[in-house]
Amino acid sequence: MNSTDRPRLSVRSPADLVAAVPYLLGFHPADSVVVVAVRGRRVVFAARGDLPEPGSDPGPAARHLARVVVRQDADAATVIGYGPAARVTGAVDAVGGALDEAGVIVLDALRVTDGRWWSYLCDEPACCPADGTPYDPAASQVSAAAVFAGQVALPDRAALAAQVSPLDGPVRLAMRRATGRARTRLAALTGVPPGSDSPGGVSSDGVAPGGVPSGGRRGEARAVRSAGTAAVRAAFRRQRRGERLDDDEVAWLTVLLTHVAVRDHAWSRTDGLDADISLWTDVFRRAEPDLTAAPGTLLSFAAWRAGHGALAAVTLERVLATHPEYPLAVLLDEALRRGLPPSELDGWPTDAGGAVLRRRRRRRPPR
Structure with missing residues (x-):
């Protein structure tokens, strides 16, 4: 079910x-x-x-x-x-x-x-x-x-919040090493040293770097989008077959999700299915702290779509505690606080879907 x-x-x-x-x-x-x-x-x-x-x-x-x-x-x-x-x-x-x-x-x-x-x-x-x-x-x-x-x-x-708490111990050590390998892999793909803003991407707080990429940088951005699309699709296929992603797959996915185009592709494929919630819960808990914003917000979105408002809320609390200005988390948090039903935002992440909430944010609250 x-x-x-x-x-x-x-x-x-x-x-x-x-x-x-x-x-x-x-x-x-x-x-x-x-x-x-x-x-x-x-x-x-x-x-x-x-x-x-x-x-x-x-x-x-x-x-x-x-x-x-x-x-x-x-x-x-x-x-x-x-x-x-x-x-x-x-x-x-x-x-x-x-x-x-x-x-x-x-x-x-x-x-x-x-x-x-x-x-x-x-x-x-x-x-x-x-x-x-x-x-x-x-x-x-x-x-x-x-x-x-x-x-x-x-x-x-508190028991609900514990279900989305970060995994520590040997898991954390293994993920730290895997994420280091993923950052090196991304640097080889883009030609941008680890830790630098790359074309078409976002920093860990979700703020997109300014400027218009040159022709070469556009090519690098396309390479990242292509790799991200493949990683997202592979993750969903694995999850729906009942298979858990290994450390390198999770690390590679979380590094790629810092790019808006990749995150939005994952967002467009995320619904309220049990498999979606399980996937993003696992990725969120295993992700390195500076890479939790995107998978945590995707988990919150999936939980909200499924009607699990409390799970969505505790997930966003953890995301915003570390990334208080991550735009998608801020928008989703406002939607939950206003009690908007998920159906009112059908179409996210298209402009039409986001415009619904932006219009509501401009309205004065009733007296």
Whole structure:
């Protein structure tokens, strides 16, 4: 089953929804406020934010979450806070109020703490006792259905981030040596010493070198594009046969991906397939630190296309921590923060696709 084939989970009660949230997010939330948006009878979106710090104003974050939900064309939503009442109540109230002002019906507002849930909108002791309603995620039919369908709920967000953390030890040493060989190979191809900007390429922060290449340099750029296209296609073929790239293949690919034309070719071939996510996860984790921008952004794009927003977000966090000005990562990060559905950017990396986000960036946010 591809990641784009999302299984349907039947949610008939607050307890079912609480059991479903970890599978919607990909991990069990803590100290969080989650909004589950629906259109008609179907869940279309789940967004999570950190609980505000004690004494801080929850309003700005609440209004941002509400704007994100509105962009999904949702009819209604349920707000769920995870944590103690002293921290959760104000945040849930703020988000519920922001949704109401935005015209989104609030179906329920819940708090989840220590294996119990409470409803802020129900005061009937028969269904919403004052001491909360216990629930056991392991015994839930929703959890069982999600696991049967192959969905995973990691223990927390840190466990999700660990899935895209760099590999160390012998792997790092081997990749450092392989990347040295790849840089030498690229220098032989282009005639440009290792570490210099080469024609048609980008530096590790994604800024393209200026100037128009001369005829000879154009030829070198064509050679790099040709080598990059071949490397990308070979990587996708290997991955879809279930084969893992060796160190020299990964190193050569990451060196070539610093060139915009090569990266964009890889981008045009990347979708939300499990194989795409697996490929870019492996390359991202094994890449040398100065070469992580392109494979990390491609992984984030693939995860986003598959509906794995949390995986896309933690990947971008790692990319931007090292390459804060990498243009493609910055644009994709803004798309995720605005809650844009992947379908709105169909056509990337063509100019038409990128223009969608550029137009949105020029718009004033709603008051």
